[in-house]
Amino acid sequence: PLVLGIETSCDETGVGIVRGEELLVDAIASSVDEHARFGGVVPEVASRAHLEAMVPTLERACTQAGVRLADLDAISVTSGPGLAGALMVGVAAAKSLAVALGVPLYGVNHLASHVAVDIVEHGPLPEPTLALLVSGGHSSLLLVPDVTHDVQSLGSSIDDAAGEAFDKVARVLGLPFPGGPHIDRAAREGDSVAIDFPRGLTSGRDMERHRFDFSFSGLKTAVARWVEARERSGEPVPVGDVAASFQEAVVDVLTRKAVLACRENGVEHLQIGGGVAANSRLRAMAQERCDAAGISLRVPRPGLCTDNGAMVAALGAQMVLKGRAPSELSLPADSSMPVTAVQA
Ligand code: ATP
Ligand code: MG
Ligand code: FE
Numbered sequence: 001p002l003v004l005g006i007e008t009s010c011d012e013t014g015v016g017i018v019r020g021e022e023l024l025v026d027a028i029a030s031s032v033d034e035h036a037r038f039g040g041v042v043p044e045v046a047s048r049a050h051l052e053a054m055v056p057t058l059e060r061a062c063t064q065a066g067v068r069l070a071d072l073d074a075i076s077v078t079s080g081p082g083l084a085g086a087l088m089v090g091v092a093a094a095k096s097l098a099v100a101l102g103v104p105l106y107g108v109n110h111l112a113s114h115v116a117v118d119i120v121e122h123g124p125l126p127e128p129t130l131a132l133l134v135s136g137g138h139s140s141l142l143l144v145p146d147v148t149h150d151v152q153s154l155g156s157s158i159d160d161a162a163g164e165a166f167d168k169v170a171r172v173l174g175l176p177f178p179g180g181p182h183i184d185r186a187a188r189e190g191d192s193v194a195i196d197f198p199r200g201l202t203s204g205r206d207m208e209r210h211r212f213d214f215s216f217s218g219l220k221t222a223v224a225r226w227v228e229a230r231e232r233s234g235e236p237v238p239v240g241d242v243a244a245s246f247q248e249a250v251v252d253v254l255t256r257k258a259v260l261a262c263r264e265n266g267v268e269h270l271q272i273g274g275g276v277a278a279n280s281r282l283r284a285m286a287q288e289r290c291d292a293a294g295i296s297l298r299v300p301r302p303g304l305c306t307d308n309g310a311m312v313a314a315l316g317a318q319m320v321l322k323g324r325a326p327s328e329l330s331l332p333a334d335s336s337m338p339v340t341a342v343q344a
Helices: 032-036 043-065 084-101 110-116 118-122 162-172 180-187 204-209 217-232 239-265 280-293 310-321
Strands: 002-007 012-019 022-030 074-080 105-109 129-134 139-144 152-156 269-273 296-298
Touching (some): 002 043, 012 043, 012 310, 022 043, 032 043, 074 110, 084 105, 110 118, 118 296, 162 180, 239 280, 269 280, 280 296
Parallel strands (some): 129 269
Antiparallel strands (some): 002 012, 012 022
16 A cells, blocks of 8 residues: 655654555655754744745655555654644644545554564564653653554653753753754764763562663763762863763663563563664663674664654555555544553
8 A cells, every 4th residue: 555644743744655564655854953042942833944944845755655645545643742833833834635536545653664664674574572762741651463453552751861961961061952963973082981870670670660661860860960060170071981871871781671572471572663763872882792692683864763754654554555444534643642552
């Protein structure tokens, strides 16, 4: 099936087109530069930018893929979670297209799409797969029986998401927003064992009670305190060392718990998705630890880890291929859609 997917949950207007498990085009317009000076995404600004970018991005996707709208077999769209006003623009566009073309509409979960995009990169997802979803708003370990069925959450962050921690630490270090890629880059010049930052929920009672949960807020505070102390003493802040040591702490916990979750659930396949999956140290450490544990690892190329339309099209195509019923045309934009629900 030829499926067009629309993503507008945050600051990226994404339109992707797939044919079955083959990616034809991934067109993106981002309003990230408009948010940078505020140090975070401003919802009203994001909604307006989606409104302006939607039609041009749709046109660009179709032109680049050599696809006419009339050729499409289905439309899929992110129905949640995300910013309400931003989601609404994508959902309205998707409904209009589905009605005008007389094709089925699938309202899908943004987070499940971060997992499903791996199918257009590496082929069908082994069943079951364990997914480590690490993004700007979420950090979860998910048991995915089949990407079109509701997933089971084994654990998630009890405070900040992994991406949020990267962005906040970047701010402390005076690096631009969004901070993840800047920390990644700065860390390459630094020493990852220079500073021993805390690994939350990894030992004792905490680990017993929160085996597959994460906590990054204590780590973020520890970094901020360390930097403040340095500044007070008048010594220069070794940005590379702080970035590398912070990143090492996050990645150590994520990969340790992901491998443990695979082992304890008898799952031999780990998939990592979401914006933080673009992190070079996470990709390297996950590969090392999966190799050692006999687990096969799949991570999409960095450009497909952050928000895009291809991921939504990829999940939509799976819904069609697996014979799932379409969503109602009245489907809502659900800003707080739970991570476990695949379809609206
Ligand atoms: P969610 O998917 O939870 O709704 P989101 O869609 O805003 O949140 P994504 O686009 O999936 O988030 O990911 C963005 C996050 O990924 C940001 O926090 C960003 O800093 C982080 N990120 C992107 N690249 C890297 C990198 N190389 N290293 C670490 N973090 C990164
Ligand atoms: Mg973004
Ligand atoms: Fe996302």
